[in-house]
Amino acid sequence: MKLRPLHDRLLVERVEPEEQMRGGIIIPDSAKEKPMEGIVAAAGNGKRLENGTIVPLDVKEGDRILFGKYAGSEVKIEDKEYLIVREDEVLAVIDDPKSSKKKGKAA
Numbered sequence: 001m002k003l004r005p006l007h008d009r010l011l012v013e014r015v016e017p018e019e020q021m022r023g024g025i026i027i028p029d030s031a032k033e034k035p036m037e038g039i040v041a042a043a044g045n046g047k048r049l050e051n052g053t054i055v056p057l058d059v060k061e062g063d064r065i066l067f068g069k070y071a072g073s074e075v076k077i078e079d080k081e082y083l084i085v086r087e088d089e090v091l092a093v094i095d096d097p098k099s100s101k102k103k104g105k106a107a
Contacts, residue, residue, distance in 0.1 A: 003077060008047040008087045010059060012038035012067065013080070037094070039064050041082065057087050064094040 005011050015037045040063045046054040059065060072085035 004042055005044040005084055007044045008057060009044045010040050010057075010065075010085050010087060010090070011042040012065065012072070012083045012085055013041045014038045014083060015064070036069055037064065037066055038083065047087070059087055059090055059093060064096065065090050066092045066094065 003011060040059055040061050043057055043059060043061050046056040048054050067083070067085050067090050071089035072083040075082050075084055
């Protein structure tokens with residue numbers, strides 16, 4: 001199923017952080033906080049202003065982002081959990097220095 005969010009909304013797939021154990025303590029999944037990092041799976045067309053013009057989004061499909069702890073609405077699509085957030089709830093886009101070096105850009 002292909003899903004495209006409307007206006008300035010983003011469909012985000014949460015990214016689980018790499019698990020680190022310190023001192024042999026294992027934290028059960030129920031006690032862990034949900035990650036506040038994700039990858040944009042789909043993006044809307046942009047925000048419509050009062051005069052009717054559409055402002056394109058700064059965030060695009062494939063971007064790795066940070067979002068607020070209580071941002072968005074959780075949805076389940078074909079047994080996969082996603083989050084639908086507005087672009088203004090995105091705190092930052094994470095640039096991967098490894099991928100920019102591959103493209104020949106300066107870090």
